[in-house]
Amino acid sequence: MQAETGGAAPPAAGAGEARGPGEAGLEARLGYVFADPSLLRQALTHRSAADPRRGQLDSNERLEFVGDRVLALLIAEWLAERFPEEREGDLGKRLASLVAQDALAQVAEGLGLGAALRVPAAEGRTGLRGRASVLADALEALLGAIYRDGGLEPARAFVRRAWAPLIEASPRPPHSPKSRLQEWTLARGLGLPEYRLVSTAGPPHRPVFVVAVSAAGREAEGVGESKRAAEQAAAEAWLAGLEGA
Numbered sequence: 654m655q656a657e658t659g660g661a662a663p664p665a666a667g668a669g670e671a672r673g674p675g676e677a678g679l680e681a682r683l684g685y686v687f688a689d690p691s692l693l694r695q696a697l698t699h700r701s702a703a704d705p706r707r708g709q710l711d712s713n714e715r716l717e718f719v720g721d722r723v724l725a726l727l728i729a730e731w732l733a734e735r736f737p738e739e740r741e742g743d744l745g746k747r748l749a750s751l752v753a754q755d756a757l758a759q760v761a762e763g764l765g766l767g768a769a770l771r772v773p774a775a776e777g778r779t780g781l782r783g784r785a786s787v788l789a790d791a792l793e794a795l796l797g798a799i800y801r802d803g804g805l806e807p808a809r810a811f812v813r814r815a816w817a818p819l820i821e822a823s824p825r826p827p828h829s830p831k832s833r834l835q836e837w838t839l840a841r842g843l844g845l846p847e848y849r850l851v852s853t854a855g856p857p858h859r860p861v862f863v864v865a866v867s868a869a870g871r872e873a874e875g876v877g878e879s880k881r882a883a884e885q886a887a888a889e890a891w892l893a894g895l896e897g898a
Contacts, residue, residue, distance in 0.1 A: 675769040682764050683795070685811060687802050692716070696798035698771045699787065700857075713794035720797030723805075724752055727812045728820075735820065743826040750827040751819055754882055757789035760815050766791055784859065786878035830888035837892075838868050846891075848884050866891050 676693055680686050687693045696713050703712035728751050732744050739747075750756060761767065767782035770791055781787055800808040828836075834846050846868040855861045864883035865874045873894055875886025 679764065679766070679769045683799070683811060684814060685799055685803070685807050687798070689802050692798040692802050693795075694771075696794040697769050697791065699781070699791070701773055701781070702771045713791060716794035716797035716801070717790050718797070719800060720793035720795065721752075723800045723808055724793060724796055724812065727805075727809050728752060728816065730809075731813065731816075731820065739826065746826040746828065746832065747820075747823070749829065750823070751816060753829075754785055754789045754879060756816075756819055757792045758785035759819070761788035761792040764792075764815070766795070781859065784878060785882075830885050830892060834866070834868060834888040834891055837895075841869070843869050846888070848887065850880065 676690065676697070679697075680693070695711060696716050698712050700712040700714060725748070728748055729744070732739075732747050732751075736744060736747070767788055770782050770787070772781050796808055796811065799811055831846075838844060838846055846866050848864055848866050851863040851865050851874060853860055853862055860878065861876060862878070862880050862883040863874055863876050864880060864887045865872055866884065866887040868891060871891065871894065873887055873891035875883045875888070875890050877883035877886050
């Protein structure tokens with residue numbers, strides 16, 4: 654299986670080995686040069702391009718696991734510093750918004766991360782690199798790689814550069830569609846909205862979820878690349894129906 658990063662994949666990198674053009678350019682945009690470029694290579698390797706003989710352990714999934722936790726820590730730390738007068742609940746809303754798939758995909762797009770991803774040639778032609786879920790996962794993997802390579806300080810510096818426009822964009826804590834719908838129902842004594850998974854389609858690395866939400870005797874559906882995204886879309890659709898009623 655041939656993977657591509659806008660062309661044929663270069664051989665696996667090790668510490669001290671030369672970067673491919675896409676990797677060197679990405680490091681320049683990151684403002685960080687890896688001491689061990691194999692970590693960068695792994696962070697850019699989508700599961701579909703990983704080696705099945707190694708149980709796909711060379712994919713970016715393990716680094717994504719690390720990066721997810723590092724990102725939550727660094728954003729939480731930053732929010733506590735940036736908004737010293739806000740209560741925990743409002744900080745939590747900001748945190749959820751800043752680590753959500755849409756926010757991560759936006760940061761990844763700004764870095765041109767999709768073009769550097771290693772995916773099979775056939776998957777590249779289907780637009781896999783542009784999927785929000787793939788970009789978000791790769792960005793978390795990239796942060797995990799920076800942390801593994803250089804520790805918390807370069808990871809913190811990267812996060813504060815890359816997320817600065819997002820953290821400054823909301824003078825007030827954001828309210829997600831799910832939060833707004835829950836507040837609407839609770840304010841009227843109607844209890845919590847109920848979400849149920851309607852269907853799941855697509856391959857494991859490109860799933861499509863359909864979720865329905867029921868509240869106040871009315872139902873709406875939403876579609877997303879994750880259950881969470883589909884739930885948010887369903888809540889948004891429910892609220893849009895309320896506004897149009």
